[in-house]
Amino acid sequence: MSGMPSPEAGEPAFDRCQPLIRKLERFAPLSDADRAVLEQICANPRIVPPQTDLVREGDRPDGVFVVLSGFACRHKLRASGARQINAYLVPGDLCDLDVALLDEMDHTITTLSTCTVVRLAPELITDLLTHHPQIARALRKNRLVDEATLREWLMNVGRRSSVERMAHLFCELLLRLRAVGLADGTVYKLPLTQADLADTAGITSVHVNRSLRELRQGGLIELQGRQLTILDYARLRALAEFRANYLHLGDRIAA
Amino acid sequence: MSGMPSPEAGEPAFDRCQPLIRKLERFAPLSDADRAVLEQICANPRIVPPQTDLVREGDRPDGVFVVLSGFACRHKLRASGARQINAYLVPGDLCDLDVALLDEMDHTITTLSTCTVVRLAPELITDLLTHHPQIARALRKNRLVDEATLREWLMNVGRRSSVERMAHLFCELLLRLRAVGLADGTVYKLPLTQADLADTAGITSVHVNRSLRELRQGGLIELQGRQLTILDYARLRALAEFRANYLHLGDRIAA
DNA sequence: CGAACTTTTGATATCACTCAAGGGACGTGG
DNA sequence: CCACGTCCCTTGAGTGATATCAAAAGTTCG
Numbered sequence: 001m002s003g004m005p006s007p008e009a010g011e012p013a014f015d016r017c018q019p020l021i022r023k024l025e026r027f028a029p030l031s032d033a034d035r036a037v038l039e040q041i042c043a044n045p046r047i048v049p050p051q052t053d054l055v056r057e058g059d060r061p062d063g064v065f066v067v068l069s070g071f072a073c074r075h076k077l078r079a080s081g082a083r084q085i086n087a088y089l090v091p092g093d094l095c096d097l098d099v100a101l102l103d104e105m106d107h108t109i110t111t112l113s114t115c116t117v118v119r120l121a122p123e124l125i126t127d128l129l130t131h132h133p134q135i136a137r138a139l140r141k142n143r144l145v146d147e148a149t150l151r152e153w154l155m156n157v158g159r160r161s162s163v164e165r166m167a168h169l170f171c172e173l174l175l176r177l178r179a180v181g182l183a184d185g186t187v188y189k190l191p192l193t194q195a196d197l198a199d200t201a202g203i204t205s206v207h208v209n210r211s212l213r214e215l216r217q218g219g220l221i222e223l224q225g226r227q228l229t230i231l232d233y234a235r236l237r238a239l240a241e242f243r244a245n246y247l248h249l250g251d252r253i254a255a
Numbered sequence: 256m257s258g259m260p261s262p263e264a265g266e267p268a269f270d271r272c273q274p275l276i277r278k279l280e281r282f283a284p285l286s287d288a289d290r291a292v293l294e295q296i297c298a299n300p301r302i303v304p305p306q307t308d309l310v311r312e313g314d315r316p317d318g319v320f321v322v323l324s325g326f327a328c329r330h331k332l333r334a335s336g337a338r339q340i341n342a343y344l345v346p347g348d349l350c351d352l353d354v355a356l357l358d359e360m361d362h363t364i365t366t367l368s369t370c371t372v373v374r375l376a377p378e379l380i381t382d383l384l385t386h387h388p389q390i391a392r393a394l395r396k397n398r399l400v401d402e403a404t405l406r407e408w409l410m411n412v413g414r415r416s417s418v419e420r421m422a423h424l425f426c427e428l429l430l431r432l433r434a435v436g437l438a439d440g441t442v443y444k445l446p447l448t449q450a451d452l453a454d455t456a457g458i459t460s461v462h463v464n465r466s467l468r469e470l471r472q473g474g475l476i477e478l479q480g481r482q483l484t485i486l487d488y489a490r491l492r493a494l495a496e497f498r499a500n501y502l503h504l505g506d507r508i509a510a
Numbered sequence: 511c512g513a514a515c516t517t518t519t520g521a522t523a524t525c526a527c528t529c530a531a532g533g534g535a536c537g538t539g540g
Numbered sequence: 541c542c543a544c545g546t547c548c549c550t551t552g553a554g555t556g557a558t559a560t561c562a563a564a565a566g567t568t569c570g
Contacts, residue, residue: 057500076410078496084410101396106403106501141356148361150405155331155339157413158457162558193516202413207558209518225567241333245312246361417526448548462526464550480535 019092019180020066026179026249027145028138037132041124042068045116054117055095055109061102063121064095070115071191075199076107083199087150088112090173092180096143097125113191141248148246157202160240162211165201168240170221174230175244186230190223274347274435275321281434281504282400283393292387296379297323300371309372310350310364316357318376319350325370326446330454331362338454342405343367345428347435351398352380368446396503403501412457415495417466420456423495425476429485430499441485445478 021038024030030038045068048054054065054072065072072089086107089095095109100122111117120128129136152172156165173190177183194212198205215221220236222229230236276293279285285293300323303309309320309327320327327344341362344350350364355377366372375383384391407427411420428445432438449467453460470476475491477484485491 074406076406078410078414082414084413086406086409096399096402098395098399101392102399102503104500106503107406137356140353144351144353144357147351147402147405150402150409151329151331151341151362154341154405154409154412155333157409158339158454159333159337194518195516204559205516206518206560210558213518245359248357248361449550450548459527460548461528461550465526468550 019068019090019182020094022180023092024135024138024142026138027141028134030134030138034132034135037128037135041120042066042118045118048111048115048117050111050113050115052111053108054111055105057105057108059105061099061105063119064097064099064125065089065109065117065119066094067091068116068118070111070113072109072111072115072117073196073200074107074109084202085196085200086153087146088173088200090176090180091182093146094120094139094142096146097129097139100125112196145246145248148248152246153200162201162203162207163214164240165203166197166208166211166215167220167236168242169197169200170228170230171233171237171240171242171244172247173228174233175247175249179247179249186233188228189226190228191226274323274345274437275349277435278347279390279393279397281393282396283389285389285393289387289390292383292390296375297321297373300373303366303370303372305366305368305370307366308363309366310360312360312363314360316354316360318374319352319354319380320344320364320372320374321349322346323371323373325366325368327364327366327370327372328451328455329362329364339457340451340455341408342401343428343455345431345435346437348401349375349394349397351401352384352394355380367451400501400503403503407501408455417456417458417462418469419495420458421452421463421466421470422475422491423497424452424455425483425485426488426492426495426497426499427502428483429488430502430504434502434504441488443483444481445483446481 020042021030021035024038048070055061057076067089069091074086074089075083076086077083089109097120099105129139149172152168156168160168174183174186174188177188182188192200193205194208195205198208201208203211212221212223215236216223218235220230220232220239222231236242275297276285276290279293303325310316312331322344324346329341329344330338331341332338344364352375354360384394404427407423411423415423429438429441429443432443437443447455448460449463450460453463456463458466467476467478470491471478473490475485475487475494477486491497
């Protein structure tokens, strides 16, 4: 269990599945049977290298993905190659279960880092929704949060300065990762390049660099070796006008 | 039926309801019974003046709204008063039915023009979803489209120039309004101020004005008296790199 | 060690914002 | 019917924020 490059590759399904269970449990109380099904689902994950498309724009939807480790994203491209990232999928996150209703995907889902993922077949989804009402309920709530997050990102890109955008993103990720047990205090792994952050915030990577410098020089964050340390969460939050309400996490985490 | 300020006030429920039925029918075939229920629902609409909050951030969700005429929007505010509009609700559009799962609203819904709306009580929603599977199906598909639209707006604000944003918005609205029978060729009523457009596109109203001038001078649009005429849809579309796939309207309308 | 990628910085250009003022359109009250 | 206020649109001039281009330094990994 020492220098293995594939994250969590050696862990039992029990551990791998934690992010998903922790996340759903936050939205609805789960029975032992519910948890068992979720663990079962995560039994045979795939390890996917960075920059791999999981689902492509134009594809016919076929099942959905759950991310168990690493970062993936939804994004769209312009003809010029310009990319806009619409959402991050962090451990515990999953695609929309209803997506099978559509004829074709309108965006692409790609890994940003090495990821552990499982694919849920359509039949499995139907089964989950039919026989596990609490999971179904948690998933519906989860989807509302995904939507709310998308609205907040639009606010971010439309009405915040570049420094504020970075600050807001870091606050959001802190709470999201904390909710699945992947933040240590105010420190977490952030396996993204500055170009990724740029495509998230709707700015250039050069400007991301300058914005990060500003946050660093203000003593708000430290970012090196794909690890983010928030040095002053109160000020970072104030700077970004970050309000956690849209994540609907309850008051435990959002403090 | 002459000088009445309240739009559609004198029309029978049959007509008023058209946008909703037309919209849902595009997503799933409806039975006569389905249509009858929808007409029933629209029987007692409210007329709401512009700039009226229908639902406020922080409220406990209680039922949802359907817009039958006029434009409303979802939006969020910053402490400074800066506003970001996240979505338009045009005739036939409705709020998310699942929203009752949340403890409090994370954004506000406000009318932009005079609107005709109906409120659906939670019990009515449950009834609809239980006893009218085709309506339920259409509503689920509709929600996927709302989400996809939000993603496209993020792309718009993050990765398009201000002129392109305006162009893209006008293309989108053309198809959405056409889908509910509210566009006449490439002409439609756009009851928004330039300040509203600014808060949609994440720019200032002064800059909206200059962007519109550019579109006008390029012979692409005409906009006066709250009526938009698209003079050259092909070029407008090309300028915005508008692709209608995310609206999932099928090929009939998107042409 | 070398190749590819990522981060960092500087100089310059461009886009969008701010401030300010004037000009419609429209409704209201005298 | 005119005078006035209000809201919205329009334009100009100057400023600020972000993009672009380019190059060097650091990092990672085979």
